[in-house]
Amino acid sequence: xxxxxxxxxxxxxxxxxxxxxxxxxxxxxxxxxxxxxxxxxxxxxxxxxxxxxxxxxxxxxxxxxxxxxxxxxxxxxxxxxxxxxxxxxxxxxxxxxxxxxxxxxxxxxxxxxxxxxxxxxxxxxxxxxxxxxxxxxxxxxxxxxxxxxx
Numbered sequence: 076x077x078x079x080x081x082x083x084x085x086x087x088x089x090x091x092x093x094x095x096x097x098x099x100x101x102x103x104x105x106x107x108x109x110x111x112x113x114x115x116x117x118x119x120x121x122x123x124x125x126x127x128x129x130x131x132x133x134x135x136x137x138x139x140x141x142x143x144x145x146x147x148x149x150x151x152x153x154x155x156x157x158x159x160x161x162x163x164x165x166x167x168x169x170x171x172x173x174x175x176x177x178x179x180x181x182x183x184x185x186x187x188x189x190x191x192x193x194x195x196x197x198x199x200x201x202x203x204x205x206x207x208x209x210x211x212x213x214x215x216x217x218x219x220x221x222x223x224x225x
Contacts, residue, residue: 078181079109079188082116085178087203089195092173095164098155099130099180099190102146104138109188111138114180121154121175121192123165128154130177130190154190167194 085091101109108114113136122129130152137145156164167173179191198206 076181076183078179079112080114080116081179082119082177084116085176085193085195087198089174089176089193089197090202091178091193091195093167093194094178095156095160095192095194097128097160097190097192099188100153100155101135101188104141104144104146105135106188107141108135108138109180110182113138116177119177121177123161123168123175126161128156128161128164128175128192130154130192133177154192164194172196 115134115136117132117134119133120131122131132149133152134148135146136148164175168175173194173196175192176195177190178193181189181191183189
């Protein structure tokens with residue numbers, strides 16, 4: 076598995092509840108650009124329209140060597156999920172205050188581009204502060220365990 080990009084802000088700003096793996100419908104120049112890791116997750120999210128899931132605001136830079144056949148960098152891209160997964164996602168999105176965000180883009184062992192999407196709930200400011208405190212404490216514990224008390 077070759078990871079192309081991860082959405083670090085997703086882990087920072089959201090509690091991830093359930094994760095799905097989805098294929099992504101791409102054009103040829105988009106695949107070449109992804110292989111060069113020219114992708115940005117800034118403000119990207121997923122929406123369900125007419126029983127299909129679309130990835131919006133994902134910026135895949137135009138491929139450098141493709142002239143007129145290049146793609147629109149922020150076009151909506153269809154995600155390939157099974158009907159059961161789509162129904163499960165729709166059910167979760169309608170009942171509770173969840174959102175669907177992309178967390179990772181990678182190429183699997185067979186060379187197909189995949190997107191890891193997650194049902195997530197936004198973190199509040201106090202949740203972020205608590206997580207920072209917890210990380211600091213864990214860091215100090217590891218430091219004491221490594222060097223001992225001096």
